[in-house]
């Protein structure tokens with residue numbers, strides 16, 4: 001992410017226009033609606049594993065994880081091995097979903113990685129938790145490690161896997177590590193197009209490990225108002241302030257199409273995108289592990305997990 005030119009275009013088109021309300025969620029059918037405030041800090045996942053994962057995925061040996069490269073292949077192996085070690089199964093026979101696309105004259109072979117945890121109450125309804133593992137690769141001899149963008153989101157997928165392995169969700173969950181995001185959200189669009197499952201919600205994480213003002217933005221409740229109380233009930237966790245914004249309601253830029261959640265939005269599927277404002281190392285070779293804020297990151301993953309737990313209590 002993010003596509004500034006596209007953003008400007010969308011802001012011009014959508015500013016002051018009516019928000020399109022995505023597929024309605026009928027809360028009267030929900031058996032539990034919990035919006036308890038977390039007043040003490042505790043983590044539902046292993047924070048050491050989280051930091052190890054982001055350090056590993058943003059190390060030079062993955063060569064910036066550009067789609068179609070050896071580095072991306074290594075990242076894929078690492079992600080699959082983590083899912084296996086945690087004990088979450090693949091969505092289909094294989095964890096890998098192959099797809100092809102073209103950008104200009106260049107053809108790409110790409111692979112999404114998809115894991116599944118079956119739900120206890122609504123097994124045929126799927127919440128997709130996503131992050132992209134590809135990044136910019138090597139340019140002019142410099143490795144773009146993409147620690148924040150988006151090794152942070154992929155590492156959070158493992159935290160979700162750990163939690164869900166021991167806490168079966170009510171809805172089924174797909175953990176999706178998408179490819180080809182930096183080349184135009186290709187993995188997410190391919191996934192949504194090919195999905196046979198009933199996808200009821202997407203939680204997309206892209207850049208969640210640092211923030212100058214401690215803000216983590218939640219984008220998407222403008223389109224699905226039933227999701228808003230959950231975000232509003234989880235405003236603070238530790239260092240992180242969760243802020244609704246960047247939805248095109250003010251002159252601030254509109255992030256509706258800034259990352260993989262756009263593929264869900266375009267199919268009328270409710271989504272919440274979690275991400276920080278662009279920072280000085282955004283899409284620079286300095287987006288390195290050393291420059292993330294480990295405390296912010298751990299708290300961001302937990303606050304997103306807390307919102308997931310409450311979304312899962314709704315009948316989506």
Ligand SMILES: [Zn+2]
Pocket residue numbers: 001002132149150181206207259
């Ligand atoms: Zn990104």
